[in-house]
Amino acid sequence: GAGVSQSPRYKVTKRGQDVALRCDPISGHVSLYWYRQALGQGPEFLTYFNYEAQQDKSGLPNDRFSAERPEGSISTLTIQRTEQRDSAMYRCASSELRGAPGGTQYFGPGTRLLVL
Amino acid sequence: QKEVEQNSGPLSVPEGAIASLNCTYSDRGSQSFFWYRQYSGKSPELIMSIYSNGDKEDGRFTAQLNKASQYVSLLIRDSQPSDSATYLCAVNTNTGNQFYFGTGTSLTVIP
Numbered sequence: 001g002a003g004v005s006q007s008p009r010y011k012v013t014k015r016g017q018d019v020a021l022r023c024d025p026i027s028g029h030v031s032l033y034w035y036r037q038a039l040g041q042g043p044e045f046l047t048y049f050n051y052e053a054q055q056d057k058s059g060l061p062n063d064r065f066s067a068e069r070p071e072g073s074i075s076t077l078t079i080q081r082t083e084q085r086d087s088a089m090y091r092c093a094s095s096e097l098r099g100a101p102g103g104t105q106y107f108g109p110g111t112r113l114l115v116l
Numbered sequence: 117q118k119e120v121e122q123n124s125g126p127l128s129v130p131e132g133a134i135a136s137l138n139c140t141y142s143d144r145g146s147q148s149f150f151w152y153r154q155y156s157g158k159s160p161e162l163i164m165s166i167y168s169n170g171d172k173e174d175g176r177f178t179a180q181l182n183k184a185s186q187y188v189s190l191l192i193r194d195s196q197p198s199d200s201a202t203y204l205c206a207v208n209t210n211t212g213n214q215f216y217f218g219t220g221t222s223l224t225v226i227p
Contacts, residue, residue, distance in 0.1 A: 033215065042120075042204050042217030043160065056214060091159065104150075105215065107159040 002026075004094050004108035012114045013082055021077045021111045025094030031103060032075050034067055035091045037110070043091055049075060082115045089113075119143060120207050122218035130226050135192040137221050139205030142186070148208035149181055149188045154220065155201045163203075164190065195225040 005024045013019050025032050031050050035043035045059040051072040060066070064082075069075040079086055091110045097103030122139050129135045137151075148167055152160035164179040166172045166188065172179045178191040188207075192199055202220040209216065 035217075040124075040219070042122075042206075042219050045214050045216065048214075059214070104162055104165065107161070109159055 004092055004106055006090075006092050006108040006111050008111060009109060010112045010114075012116065014116050015083060016081055018078065018080045019082055019113065021079075021090050021113070023075045023077070023092030023094075023108060025073065025075070025092070026096070026106055029094035029096045029106075030072075031095040031097065031105075032069060033093045033095070033105060034075070034077050035093065037089045037091055039089075046077070079113075082113075084115045087113055087115045118218075119209070119216035120205055120218040122203075122205050122221050124219055125222040126224055127221055128224045128226055129195050131195060131197060133195050133225075135195045135199065135223055135225070137190040137192075137203050137205075137223070138187060139189065139218055140187045141205075141207045141216070143207065143209045144183075144186060146207045146209050149179070150206040150208075150215075151177075151179060151188075151190045152204040152206060152217075153201045154204055160204055192223075195223075197225045197227050200224045 007022045033048040034046040037043045047057040047067050049069040052069050064080045067077045089110045089112050092108045093105040095103035095105045120141050151164045153163050154160045166179040166181045169181050176193045180189045202222050204220045205218040207216050
């Protein structure tokens with residue numbers, strides 16, 4: 001595709017429910033990143049993949065958060081048993097360089113998650 | 117200490133003036149540095165990247181990097197109202213491929 005796409009764009013869920021957020025990176029991009037951005041803050045790193053391999057998940061807040069990229073393209077960020085504090089904008093970015101420092105990241109439009 | 121620190125502002129400059137945005141980082145081994153612009157309600161978009169000490173110019177934008185002092189700055193010449201946005205500094209650390217973002221500096225260019 002022309003850019004990074006994410007779905008859904010908005011998600012409202014009740015506390016305790018599971019949610020799955022999808023990211024479709026730019027075609028051919030090797031690296032894929034997940035961030036969480038609170039209002040008035042910069043993006044906070046969660047995890048990233050090179051191809052299908054999750055390289056670093058140290059930014060995931062706790063074990064309710066998980067991510068996968070099974071075929072090295074589309075990725076899903078799953079939050080189990082959502083809590084109100086999970087409410088935020090979740091952003092995905094992709095980069096064409098295989099983990100090399102300096103790879104330019106292109107951001108998707110984000111998924112706004114609201115947990116009631 | 118945060119990995120990347122920015123003055124949150126807000127910073128206001130008159131149209132046509134130079135806007136100066138600053139950022140400091142804590143990982144001395146960091147190698148890659150980026151400035152992103154984020155309009156309200158939109159996604160971050162890359163403005164400049166810089167990897168070596170000194171200045172890098174691109175149109176009205178100049179990025180400056182000083183690794184010894186661990187700071188990176190962005191100068192915007194001839195500021196325009198359309199430059200009003202939040203500017204995010206991002207650093208690629210040496211220990212992996214994590215990217216750390218600052219909290220952003222809000223810039224308003226007054227016509």
